[in-house]
Amino acid sequence: MGNDEQSETHAEIMEATYRALCEHGYASLTMQNIADELEKSKGLLHYHFDSKEELLIAFIDYLLSEFEQDIASIEGPPDKKLDEFIERFVVVADAGDRQALHLALLELRAQSPFNDRFREHLARSDTIVRDTVAEIVRDGITQGVFRADAEPEVVAQLVLASMDGARTRGLTIGDETYPAAVSEALNKYVIDDILVKTNE
């Protein structure tokens, strides 16, 4: 059976933390909030995690591994993968839920300058995601769908930054169309530029 036992309650706590974080926000998140979402006692949380910080570190890892799995599952030719990647970052469909996920991440990020461990765990994932995008661009160049002078690392940074910022600003003004609008702009002003035009 292995040590998959970590899964049962551990996973439920992570999900409860997710819901609690979405509902109350990081600054107001309490162990009681999480316990309420879990419909278990506060004590149980401390039975499984030494402290709130420990629980949140575990939560960061949970959140990021979910996210990493998600983007790793993207298939297809490089240009389609890049589109799909942006699409998933933006999320038109299940707006509510994934928006909440990115908000949760944003809040944790906003805390990272004050918490070394948060920063370390978040940074690791940031690098992975950026490398993934850069790799897509690199594959695209190799396969001839992206122009040879496109810089994979730079494009990756710009794509990620603009999508991140779009979400942040979307949250700020409560305008859910913001990410989609930036996604379009990104396609028009950036992606289009690096695409090899077949008939021009």
Next chain:
Amino acid sequence: MGNDEQSETHAEIMEATYRALCEHGYASLTMQNIADELEKSKGLLHYHFDSKEELLIAFIDYLLSEFEQDIASIEGPPDKKLDEFIERFVVVADAGDRQALHLALLELRAQSPFNDRFREHLARSDTIVRDTVAEIVRDGITQGVFRADAEPEVVAQLVLASMDGARTRGLTIGDETYPAAVSEALNKYVIDDILVKTNE
């Protein structure tokens, strides 16, 4: 303009709040922190503001008006103004301080989904800033330095989003070069595209 009496202590409290926020972060910000920075008592804060929230709302306005004044002070031809705008957003020189300002803003933004008043005040400013950038682009088109098919609103959104995201990701991984790198990418992949090429 208005009751200038507001100026003296009020301004000092805003500055103290700024320092306290930079040092402790939103989630750990206490009235005592602010009072300590002010070198006055906690009670005084409540004499001037009915509650912590009220003080923070006032702080958002203070922060944004500072920011709005800053970008309003940019002079020169549209393409230079856009460069300068990005430059100030990025800040190469006084990294420490302005970085802190943007972090403070980010934290407040991360809270806005949980606080209607935060959101309203932040949204107002967001719109102003975006309109300012769009106006610069519009002027640039009129003056013939930007291509006629550039969309002012869309470019403004993309510029702001990518700069915002760059800072956020810079904070996440504690990499101060991130915003500068994205700034360059922005110039190369976006601004360059909409510039009217004089001799080509």
Next chain:
Amino acid sequence: MGNDEQSETHAEIMEATYRALCEHGYASLTMQNIADELEKSKGLLHYHFDSKEELLIAFIDYLLSEFEQDIASIEGPPDKKLDEFIERFVVVADAGDRQALHLALLELRAQSPFNDRFREHLARSDTIVRDTVAEIVRDGITQGVFRADAEPEVVAQLVLASMDGARTRGLTIGDETYPAAVSEALNKYVIDDILVKTNE
């Protein structure tokens, strides 16, 4: 005015701590107990002391300084002073109160192996008290009331140890006559031995 301000509330907290300690014992002593005795809120205790430990350290100092003042006030010729010292240690009269004081001290002592700061503060006082007793014996030898071969330090140790132990055992079996009995034994088997016999 001076910094005697420490006196007002500080003293009341010390007294409340004393009463709470007597009533509940160290192991069950809570900040709430102390607050209840003080008839003030728990928060106030933390306004005056950073932590429970800090409060207890202050309490040790308070207790010991009271005690040191008490024994320093003993007057008269050396042999009478020694008697009076033992008498006060034993206390026949106001049994209840002083017994409680010594119990409080005993509890704190029992904790000292687990708390460096407790130990340091208690040790300082222990030394002072022992030196005081030794000094009495030394004076007695000089003045010819104690035999020249009496060892001041050794006698002081024996006197203090037996009185301390008497109280401890008195507490153990709830027998209030124990200290008095040991006091007598001490006089008969120790003090008598070192007294210079005038006509024998």
Next chain:
Amino acid sequence: MGNDEQSETHAEIMEATYRALCEHGYASLTMQNIADELEKSKGLLHYHFDSKEELLIAFIDYLLSEFEQDIASIEGPPDKKLDEFIERFVVVADAGDRQALHLALLELRAQSPFNDRFREHLARSDTIVRDTVAEIVRDGITQGVFRADAEPEVVAQLVLASMDGARTRGLTIGDETYPAAVSEALNKYVIDDILVKTNE
């Protein structure tokens, strides 16, 4: 005698309790501490004892019976037995361990004013030990090694009190030589006095 089944696990729990008590002290002693020392689960402790208090009562009995057996095993002529008794109370050799035992006892004693059952169990033992010492003195008088005017009960009280107090003060100031010093003083100022001098 009785249900010998008690022996196996029961004894192991007692020993674990002893170690846990030595390491953490009474005030910080938890069922988890004991379970850790036992290398078994907390639940098991409650299987064997209805409550923590019940376990501690059993522990007092265990501790005292060990102690009583120890002093009962002393052999030889009365004056040697008295010396040996003091020696064992003091313990020069295995300082660490027996010191811990007496500390454990002291802590439990310090609790006895707040716990009737503790007090009763401790008092019973106190009486037994005191009677044992008094009996030694009485035997000594009968056998002519102690002076006829020595009062067995009084001497026993004084010996026990001073040794107890010596240990307490030794713990207080972290001075391990204290008990030995008092032991010497006891011999010189008390035991010597009641010894029948053969050539004088």
Next chain:
DNA sequence: GATGAATGAGTGTTCATTCAT
């Protein structure tokens, strides 16, 4: 016998807020 999950009451501590001065 023995465990691990789970609970709930209680702990020290924090903090926005109030108020007399």
Next chain:
DNA sequence: AATGAATGAACACTCATTCAT
């Protein structure tokens, strides 16, 4: 305007105890 004392609710965390397995 300004303070320091004081409060009360809430917080993270602890722990003896229970119970299904």
